[in-house]
Amino acid sequence: MIKIKQLKQQNEIKRLFKLYLEGETNARQEELLFRQLNEGGDKDPILFEEMKDSWENEPSSPDNSQEAEESFDQIWLKVEKKSHKRLQRVQVMKYAASILLLLSTGLGWYAYQKKESIKTVQLISKITRAGEKLKLILPDSSVVYLAGNSKLNWPSHFTKGNTRNIYLEGEAFFEVKHDTTSPFIVQTANLRTRVVGTSFNVYAYPDDKLATVTVKTGKVAVAENVKGKVKRLSFLTPGMKLIYQQNNGKYAVSSSTNVNEANSWTLNRFVFRDESLKGVLAGLERYYNVNFIQKGKHFDHYKFSVTFSNKNIKDVMEQLHIMSGNKLRYKITNNNTVITVWEEAAK
Structure with missing residues (x-):
């Protein structure tokens, strides 16, 4: 019965170890992995061989970047802090020697994933x-x-x-x-x-x-x-x-x-509320791909509240012409240019 329990524990450690290397562990699983190793999992010869293989399969050139160093320090502090309550300093270092393979492998994966993330997130x-x-x-x-x-x-x-x-x-x-x-x-x-x-x-x-x-x-x-x-x-x-x-x-x-x-506007219905004529024409330029040439004054002086629903630019200009009391004159050229003239006193 004890052997069955030990076997299950060993398999669980190996499962968590593999998940850790793949970056799939959550905070609770990582805590469980460290605790099980601390309680004797590092003495498991099968797991040790698996850790050793992972270490040997890591790239020979280590990541000495500042981010990798900081990440290692953070993990190391957590390991030391959790182990300190039950182990003396010498025991901690002995434990650290066996788990160093796990940490190094995990950090290598972390640094690689981070670099890949930077590359792929464009x-x-x-x-x-x-x-x-x-x-x-x-x-x-x-x-x-x-x-x-x-x-x-x-x-x-x-x-x-x-x-x-x-x-x-x-x-x-x-x-x-x-x-x-x-x-x-x-x-x-x-x-x-x-x-x-x-x-x-x-x-x-x-x-x-x-x-x-x-x-x-x-x-x-x-x-x-x-x-x-x-x-x-x-x-x-x-x-x-x-x-x-x-x-x-x-x-x-x-x-x-x-x-x-x-x-x-996504439905070709353009709504202007208390907008200056200059502002209306600026919006129409973007919506209709036309260029307005404004001649005369008063384009900033008069406000319009108007809605254009599925109208072409000629119908739009005609509606503005009528709303202005015929003071706004316009001419549409062949190159999508609209020449507008404001006449304060229409003759």
Whole structure:
């Protein structure tokens, strides 16, 4: 009966040892492995041979990097601390001699995996042209709709338990896969938007005065992040919109936004609320891939609240012409250029 128990214990140690080398052990299993070795597992000749083989099969050139040294020190301190209560210093060193093979092999695997991780985790970048829309699927199955004249950077894969960091220049609508252990963070020039699982729109073109975050579902935390200094701004829930002035950091929060407007542009429905004509034309440039030439004044003086649903650029301009009381004149050329003239007194 005792031999059967010892055999089971030996097999368990070997099983945990193999898992350790493969990087598949959790904290509890590693604690159990060290404890069993401390209680006599290091005297097991079969396990010792297995450890010896692993040591001999390791690459001859050791990893002397600072990270490897620090990792070894941390593990060594844990081993010494756990063993000190029951063993004298001499006994600890005797124990350490036998377990050194295990530690060295494990550290070699750790350093190798870390280097491989750095090699394989690449930053993927996508840039859209004016008038272009892209639907992207991220490694965690989150969905991103990228608007025109925008750029999105993201890692080739996400690590469970770590933050999912995304970098945006321009506009994008996000449908984030829920994962409470891995917060999803969208970083723009000045804003950091943090979520767990929700859908929201971020508008943050570097050359625009305003940046906005609009929530459709879930909850969003928005913070200012300028030169590494983070300042929390607001928590947003569905229908809320944060409007941030990129030149001075001032912001306001609106709670009356229609949730369906958050991603309306992905459905070719463009909504402008109390927007200057200059701002409307800037948005239309990105959505329709046209170039506006503005002649005259007053493009910044007048505000428009308008919606364009599945209209071509000619119909859009005609609608603006009528809404302006015929003061906005336009001419569409053959090379996707729209010449606009504002006449204060139409004749």
